Amino acid sequence: MRNTTSDSESDDMASRGSQDPLSQPVRVIPWGDVPWWAVIVLIVGFFVSYSMLTNAKYIDALTFILDMPWHKKALGDEALSENGDWSLRPMSDLEPGKYTFYVEFWDEEEQVVGRKGPYNIRIASQASDEIEAEPITQPNPEYLEVDTSRPVFAGSSAVGEEAVLFNDFSKRPLRLLLNLWKSDGLFLTIRVTVISFFSALILGLLFGLMRVADRSPDLREHIFWRLLFGAAVLILAWIFSALPQDLWKLGLIFVVVEGLMALLPAVPYTLSTLYVEVMRGLPMLVIVLYMGFAVTPALRDASGGWIIGEVDLRGIPAAIIGLSIGYGAYLAEIFRGGIESIPKGQMEAARSLGMNYFQAMRYVILPQAIRVILPPLGNNFIALLKDSSLISVIALPELLQRGRLWISRTFRAFEGYNSVAILYLIMTLVLSFLVRVIERRSSID
Amino acid sequence: MTEEPIIRIKNAYKSFGRVEAVYDVSFDVQVGEVLVIIGPSGGGKSTLLRCINRLEVIDKGDIIVDGVSVANPKNINQVRAEIGIVFQLFNLFPHLTALENITLAQRVVRNRKPKEAEEIAHQQLKKVGIGEKWDSYPSQLSGGQKQRVAIARALAMDPKIMLFDEPTSALDPEMIKGVLDVMLDLAEEGMTMVVVSHEMGFVRAAADRIAFLDFGRLVELTTPEELFNNPGTERTQEFLSQILQH
Ligand SMILES: Nc1ncnc2c1ncn2[C@@H]1O[C@H](COP(=O)(O)OP(=O)(O)OP(=O)(O)O)[C@@H](O)[C@H]1O
Ligand SMILES: [Mg+2]
Numbered sequence: 223m224r225n226t227t228s229d230s231e232s233d234d235m236a237s238r239g240s241q242d243p244l245s246q247p248v249r250v251i252p253w254g255d256v257p258w259w260a261v262i263v264l265i266v267g268f269f270v271s272y273s274m275l276t277n278a279k280y281i282d283a284l285t286f287i288l289d290m291p292w293h294k295k296a297l298g299d300e301a302l303s304e305n306g307d308w309s310l311r312p313m314s315d316l317e318p319g320k321y322t323f324y325v326e327f328w329d330e331e332e333q334v335v336g337r338k339g340p341y342n343i344r345i346a347s348q349a350s351d352e353i354e355a356e357p358i359t360q361p362n363p364e365y366l367e368v369d370t371s372r373p374v375f376a377g378s379s380a381v382g383e384e385a386v387l388f389n390d391f392s393k394r395p396l397r398l399l400l401n402l403w404k405s406d407g408l409f410l411t412i413r414v415t416v417i418s419f420f421s422a423l424i425l426g427l428l429f430g431l432m433r434v435a436d437r438s439p440d441l442r443e444h445i446f447w448r449l450l451f452g453a454a455v456l457i458l459a460w461i462f463s464a465l466p467q468d469l470w471k472l473g474l475i476f477v478v479v480e481g482l483m484a485l486l487p488a489v490p491y492t493l494s495t496l497y498v499e500v501m502r503g504l505p506m507l508v509i510v511l512y513m514g515f516a517v518t519p520a521l522r523d524a525s526g527g528w529i530i531g532e533v534d535l536r537g538i539p540a541a542i543i544g545l546s547i548g549y550g551a552y553l554a555e556i557f558r559g560g561i562e563s564i565p566k567g568q569m570e571a572a573r574s575l576g577m578n579y580f581q582a583m584r585y586v587i588l589p590q591a592i593r594v595i596l597p598p599l600g601n602n603f604i605a606l607l608k609d610s611s612l613i614s615v616i617a618l619p620e621l622l623q624r625g626r627l628w629i630s631r632t633f634r635a636f637e638g639y640n641s642v643a644i645l646y647l648i649m650t651l652v653l654s655f656l657v658r659v660i661e662r663r664s665s666i667d
Numbered sequence: 668m669t670e671e672p673i674i675r676i677k678n679a680y681k682s683f684g685r686v687e688a689v690y691d692v693s694f695d696v697q698v699g700e701v702l703v704i705i706g707p708s709g710g711g712k713s714t715l716l717r718c719i720n721r722l723e724v725i726d727k728g729d730i731i732v733d734g735v736s737v738a739n740p741k742n743i744n745q746v747r748a749e750i751g752i753v754f755q756l757f758n759l760f761p762h763l764t765a766l767e768n769i770t771l772a773q774r775v776v777r778n779r780k781p782k783e784a785e786e787i788a789h790q791q792l793k794k795v796g797i798g799e800k801w802d803s804y805p806s807q808l809s810g811g812q813k814q815r816v817a818i819a820r821a822l823a824m825d826p827k828i829m830l831f832d833e834p835t836s837a838l839d840p841e842m843i844k845g846v847l848d849v850m851l852d853l854a855e856e857g858m859t860m861v862v863v864s865h866e867m868g869f870v871r872a873a874a875d876r877i878a879f880l881d882f883g884r885l886v887e888l889t890t891p892e893e894l895f896n897n898p899g900t901e902r903t904q905e906f907l908s909q910i911l912q913h
Contacts, residue, residue, distance in 0.1 A: 567754060568760065572772075573744075573747065575747070576772060576824065577775055581775050585771055586771075589762050
């Protein structure tokens, strides 16, 4: 019997009765072996499928939130001609290529009252004129490669507003994957989460290692750090304010910095502690807003005259930077805890064999620490996935934002937020199941 | 002896806060010599040993190993690779097999090819008498086997000096003999050894000289005959009578 202490175990324990194997009672519930999460999935699944089957709006909400790349894409201004055919003026950023789509006609209640098509169009590379969409009732050899035999549901919204088209990826799976990765909604959430997590991992490892560094090292050995730090402060001071004639001020700053450095013997430790404490002390929402609306716009404005040109990190990069530096601090603490959980003798044994500090870390300490670190890393990945919903405040069309967009169009808050919640739940439940598997693996030996 | 001593300790001091773990200790160790350090718990034996390969840095004085000052080394890793150390609690790497434990430093520090390192590892494991255990993880080995892997790991680096810090004191009685036999063989081969141990059988059989450390101070440094038959100080007498009772 396992003796780890995760909450799933306590459930198992409860359903199996007493801990003493000799006095184990006869199993009363015939399906007592069904795992707890299957019960949850069943119950949730029942309600979800019931409401979905009885309320068609869920399909609409989910397809909108998922923003599947094969679904809809605004083409441009359209006009319905008198005989029921139509033409459109493509949007300037529309990628050239062939498109196949239906047009649906909706009434006030958004019920489909008519459908035309399928249509094929080709957008040339510099298309700016009106394009006649041609119905493919008579197959045109030029468009034969486009598969339109599949049922396609794509439609336009109210007549005259927006043409929506269907992309056929059935013969180009790689293209589909690429488009999935690039699409909004669910996949923007996944993309931001994955990228942020990996950069947070790098930050966390770096600052975690700095935090386990010696706190009272021999100052002579760290003269390099002191000079580097002193020089960095000087350069910053020079960039931001001091005029050339204020050289004596620079000298003063240098003296102050060197004085401080004498008081702060361990620069890496101090720097990383500062980073961790500041970032953990700020709400993630504040960090995201700060990055999105303060730092990156200021950077863009300031960077105009730089050699590399304007640095525009607004939008998704800002969100990724915010989430990674925020989570880097949490991960740094996890790495620190993991490294410190390895007995001191391991480092000593490695060093006494002649390995240097980094070799000892790389070959001896980190491989052992990773077992301790893996489960909390997984939990932080889940937390990051949930926190990625915060980037909706800087107007990025991720999962939650798409949901809210859909709600603002349809005024159906329940269907909208239910769909958002279900999508988050599916991801987090699967992930926490994986974390539990990892936990079990690493606690076996 | 005309040769230069391989270890020369000159007025070494080391304190932890108010505790003087090593206080004004000076002695030399010659090539091929087996020096045993004895003394009461907290006497500073481990600390002195750890100062020799700079796991602890001395406060004052100097320690010169094979011509290089450990207090102020250019490249401590080179010096350390020449000094094998065996710890009381083995300190094997638990995520590696016995063989990998022995090959790791050979590859990383000595830059040996994996195949060469493995050959040497197999040789060393045979030499310490557990050649068949090469594929076991430390958790699958007994205490005595672990300590022998640790010795093999140190020996595979071709050290000039071996340091032992109470290598048998964490072992069950029936395991001790195997480890001591390995150490005796090593002493016979002419390895320079500094051993902290209270195993009187080993001390009698292998020690060239014995150092008695108390309160960080070197109280006595003589041959075993001299020490057992004619201890110089009262403190030494008292300590010897305590450990010889068993
Ligand atoms: N890292 C440390 N920090 C603080 N004090 C220490 C440290 N290492 C050793 N000491 C102290 O230094 C003194 C000498 O310790 P040391 O381990 O060298 O003794 P020892 O002779 O090896 O004892 P034992 O036979 O119990 O192993 C002891 O008083 C101990 O408490
Ligand atoms: Mg000791």
